[in-house]
Amino acid sequence: MIRVVLVEPEGEYNIGFVARLCKNFLVDELYIVNPRANISEAFRFSAGGREILEKAKIVNTFDKAINDVDIKIATSSIADNNGDILRKSIRPWEILPLIQGKKIALIFGRESVGLTREEIFKCDFLLYIPANPSYPVLNLSHAVGIVLYEIWKNRELLTNPQTSTISDQSIKLIDKYTEILYKLLKRSDDDYKMYIALKRAIIKGVKDEEEARVIVHFLRKLYTRIIHNEKEMNNVS
Amino acid sequence: MIRVVLVEPEGEYNIGFVARLCKNFLVDELYIVNPRANISEAFRFSAGGREILEKAKIVNTFDKAINDVDIKIATSSIADNNGDILRKSIRPWEILPLIQGKKIALIFGRESVGLTREEIFKCDFLLYIPANPSYPVLNLSHAVGIVLYEIWKNRELLTNPQTSTISDQSIKLIDKYTEILYKLLKRSDDDYKMYIALKRAIIKGVKDEEEARVIVHFLRKLYTRIIHNEKEMNNVS
Known part of the structure; x- marks a missing residue:
């Protein structure tokens, strides 16, 4: 079970795009913590993800969005370089093995400042999307798209392996x-x-x-x- | 050398986001064929990709955007099921080996109707991003992000292999x-x-x-x- 959690998103387009991406990659649940944008405006960008946005759960604290999941994966544009969490820093293609048969939350922070350190410390892993070191900061919904795509792709390769076709x-x-x-x-x-x-x-x-x-x-x-x-x-x- | 080509893009936010993604994943050139949106509005979404958008080459025909490249890769949300092009249908993770030392164009169609059959037939490969079969249609800039990410990632793994660390x-x-x-x-x-x-x-x-x-x-x-x-x-x- 995959849940996408947006923490205080600021752009209605990002909320709409994320709903669409949840549909593109079959995400089970969308949670939004304290949206800072107008959700009704977000529908303009949700296209085929309209239903997911309608069913999105709006909660007023971070904890309410993650309390009932097994594994919490925080995301960051910047590879964090201090603190224990570093030891558990992972890349998008490393997620799948962690989530088999589990309830997981993929947690994305604010467009402006990302997740707080406190929020990150409540999570089990810190995910980092590799990109141009001189400008690694992806737009929110594009980060969501890349992570969901990687999970989808690896899942597909697993059920329908093209690489290992040996008997x-x-x-x-x-x-x-x-x-x-x-x-x-x-x-x-x-x-x-x-x-x-x-x-x-x-x-x-x-x-x-x-x-x-x-x-x-x-x-x-x-x-x-x-x-x-x-x-x-x-x-x- | 990687060139991203947008063919008649309709949304200024997509143009801006693509410029930002070109910066995130170190794309060399951005070409835009007959933009249907206001480029000056696109800057609002380009963030750190502003310079790439300023330098983007606006051309008035498809051919002018692809004439001088070695390999032309068309993209589609739908796995095409007829015609010769099918035989060359590829997935995002299969691009890298094709482009080593070559000048390539990654070509993305209109938000509304994608690329025409004529445009696709002018290309060497048709790229398809795997997604939910019941709703595989990604938003334009999210498709661009996923493709650029895959190329970046595979290039990184190639130069800096984490999998093969044997002496x-x-x-x-x-x-x-x-x-x-x-x-x-x-x-x-x-x-x-x-x-x-x-x-x-x-x-x-x-x-x-x-x-x-x-x-x-x-x-x-x-x-x-x-x-x-x-x-x-x-x-x-």
């Missing part, structure tokens, strides 16, 4: 052969890492089914070579 | 051990594919330097195991 069968075989190769070499329990690292890297890095099959073939040949040699050695001895 | 040394060792393992198994010239496929998948899929070292260790052990066995066999025979 379950090939994944199983990559797993099988990296594991038995590791078992042949194993000296200590810690060696388990070799198997995990190689398996993961291959599954992540493989381009398509054809490449996957070539790699499985390679791993299988390595295995049979070792086994074959060692059988021969046993026969000799 | 040249590790890349060399991955290359070395996949190659010598392949040479041990080689039966025909075609087997070369095994080496290329495994090497590429690992380099692409490996998470960090630590994982890379574990994998190199794994590959080295496989190699020494085979060599060791075969030396012993030779000693025996």
